[in-house]
Amino acid sequence: MDLEQRVADLELRLAALERRETGEAGRPTAPPAGTDTAAGTDGGDTFWALNGFKERLAVLGAADGGVLFTGDVRLPTGERYEWQFGALTEDLLDRDWTAVSDGLAALGHPVRIRLLREILGGRRTAAELAELDGLGTSGQIYHHLRQLTAAGWLHTAGRGRYAVPPARTVPLLVAFLTAQP
Numbered sequence: 001m002d003l004e005q006r007v008a009d010l011e012l013r014l015a016a017l018e019r020r021e022t023g024e025a026g027r028p029t030a031p032p033a034g035t036d037t038a039a040g041t042d043g044g045d046t047f048w049a050l051n052g053f054k055e056r057l058a059v060l061g062a063a064d065g066g067v068l069f070t071g072d073v074r075l076p077t078g079e080r081y082e083w084q085f086g087a088l089t090e091d092l093l094d095r096d097w098t099a100v101s102d103g104l105a106a107l108g109h110p111v112r113i114r115l116l117r118e119i120l121g122g123r124r125t126a127a128e129l130a131e132l133d134g135l136g137t138s139g140q141i142y143h144h145l146r147q148l149t150a151a152g153w154l155h156t157a158g159r160g161r162y163a164v165p166p167a168r169t170v171p172l173l174v175a176f177l178t179a180q181p
């Protein structure tokens with residue numbers, strides 16, 4: 001990595017730290033309540049997950065770093081998912097990014113986003129979803145459900161029931177989180 005890139009990376013990290021310290025446009029200046037950091041159970045290390053990942057990257061000799069996302073989720077329906085995924089930066093940059101365009105496009109409609117939220121919340125059939133205001137006609141709902149299913153964000157769980165596949169639950173929540181303004 002050249003010096004210019006290292007300085008740019010350091011500036012980004014510094015800006016993120018400054019935003020956390022001073023607060024940004026109504027955002028909290030501390031981690032959300034209930035996180036390990038806020039509860040003090042992590043020894044005060046705000047970047048405990050990142051630091052562990054960096055150690056793993058060092059063992060792998062991944063000089064360009066990587067990306068990690070993880071979650072321990074219990075849905076309102078009682079389902080619980082523990083999941084993590086990591087990838088090396090080099091591998092991510094070498095991939096064909098157009099291959100994920102359909103999956104991302106499926107998330108690009110407000111009705112489909114709401115359908116996913118409602119399904120994670122326990123409404124699993126098209127009939128239950130059609131009872132909600134603002135989702136359109138049954139035909140429109142089925143159209144959106146088909147697009148989400150084709151993109152892998154949903155699967156049919158028998159008898160006209162839909163579910164977010166377990167391996168897609170945490171990634172879906174991460175996608176939602178990363179799209180926050």
